[in-house]
Amino acid sequence: MHIPSSDRPRAALAKAAVVAALIALAGCSQQDNSSTAADVPAATEEALAPAAELAAPAFSATLKRGDLMPLVFPGWEDKDKGRVGTVTLPDIGNDGKPVPDSEGEQQADVSPREVVRLDDTHAVMLTETVPLDDQGQPMDAHVAGAWIGAYFFEQGNDGWALSKRNDAVGYQGFMGSIGKTAVERIAPQRFVLTATSGSCWQGYCGSWLSVYELGASEVREMVSGIPMSASNGGADGACEQVLANERPETPPRGSCFEVEGSAQFALGTDDEPGEMRLVFSGTRTSGAGARAESVDSTVVYAYRKGSYVPGSGRNPVPSF
Template identity: 30%
Template sequence: MKTAIAALLSLPVLALAQVAAPQPEELMQLAFPKWSDEEGGRVVSIATSALTRGWDTRQGKQRKVLVVPRRVVRVAPERWLLLAAMTPVGDSGEPQVAHGTPLGLAAYTFKPGKDGWAVARRQEPFDLQGFEGRAEVDVVPLGAAAQAAQAVHARWGSCWQGHCVEVFALYALGADGVKPQPLLLQKIKGANVYSRPDCVERLRGLLPGLAAPDGARELLAPGKCYAIEGRWEIGAAGEGTSPSPLTLRFTGAISGASKLANAPAQRVEQSMTFEFRGGRYMPVSGSNPVPDA
């Protein structure tokens, strides 16, 4: 690894834009020279901020985190961006993660320097999202054109006492890094099938693959049951680097309830469409059928 880093640093600046994409671990070591991809080597110190206090109320100038590189993407002819994931650790280096602990989404932008790539901007983190210090992170195009804008895509979910939800967010990505305000933040999946012993029976006619719940059947007051899954897709419209329209498509089943009785299950097949306006995705039709947990 050190040999690879030395080779990267020795490249002439003019040749940097023509080399293959640097490896995530290589850029991680440029951001944190003492970082290494081994147990104990991934713990580093970052500046404390209002955002990091979303983990806890530490007031010092710095705090320790465990940082793992996720993805390298070219954001300009002579700029690369490294996406990384951060989780809080204690003074001893042990992770401090509970069910409600979000993952730190971090980004490091690199530009040519005197001796190779140099850090142009540190965003550590640019946002906190997820549960149990976990979230899927990737980079996606926001259009079909070769020059289409790119976005950071984060997706996370959790189950608690039979209530399950998955959420995704998109963040604008450019030569100066990641914009912390999400372009879009939406629930993409939700279910409460195992929060009530009667939900499987009520939804099974439309969702035959549901497994029977454990335990005896209880008499309960009327209540909602649902199991809904969604996916999102980018339309073909859009010009140049402008983000194309985005559509969420949902399928599943829901059984509502009044104060007196449960309602028959209904199939869910609907969509929600967004257009890019004023720097973010705005809803223009449809609605999200995933209930709040």
């Protein structure tokens, strides 16, 4: 296209204005992008980074849970989004038990439960591990339990270092929880973990005890599924009155019970640990219309070849 000489200065000015506008627009775009990146919190950037890129520290100066967990799970923090870790677990079948030869890596919500210093140079941390579903949510339905994980540490010149791990020591519990845990001493240098899980179904409530022995490189199940408590007052309102020795307007439909036990451990020697005693108390009836009777009994479990086996006494907890 031919432009008259008299119009050429005006065209040049227009072209220059267009170029300047484009440069200014590009500058604004770059400025907006840089300010957006600067506004992203560091914690969010870490959360978006792949777990494999996070480096785990090699040592911990203490046996505090918050210091040990990052040694096992890089980037672990005690917050909702920070407790996710990669673990190797079996699948759980429809019967609620692990499926043989089904182990695979999974994402899970992992929380420390207990840390036990076994001797001067060995310690073990026990965790509660709840697998995540496809949406990244904990699998915590009523029938879903949780895994007990065990992580072993040795102390060297630089501090405590992870020496061995077992993500799947045992599976138990309900609602995505292994239940109540405690550490007990059964000999001067021998310890056990107790885990008591329980729940309710249509007014019937119960709890069960499992015991694990803690070693420097292994956590072993010693006994599992011992009934520790049971009640049915929620299923039959008349039972509450019967167990309080009151006469209800409508008799109960069957037996009534409210029984609870606790575990006690005798201190033995390192070669021969002490026995476990389960002490039960409560009230129960023998059938519909029967009077309430007190429950006061003890069941003794002896330590035999690494396990607790029934010795004397009968467990008074009713089944349902």
